[in-house]
Amino acid sequence: MSLLTIILCILLPPLAVFLNHGLGKEFLISLLLTFVGWLPGVIYAFYVNS
Structure with a gap:
């Protein structure tokens, strides 16, 4: 998981999952x-993107 994905998971969870x-x-x-x-x-x- 990249740093950008971690930041998006914290700030905008649906956007992180969408990407x-x-x-x-x-x-x-x-x-x-x-x-x-x-x-x-x-x-x-975090669960879905891990």
Whole structure:
């Protein structure tokens, strides 16, 4: 995982997932979790991108 991906996972989790996986179910889940709460979105983004 690159430094840019780590920074994006922390600041903008859906963008980090989108850049690695495109528009798919991973992106939609990340977007939903980020809207529910920032921390679940960050955790999921790290999980998916690792």
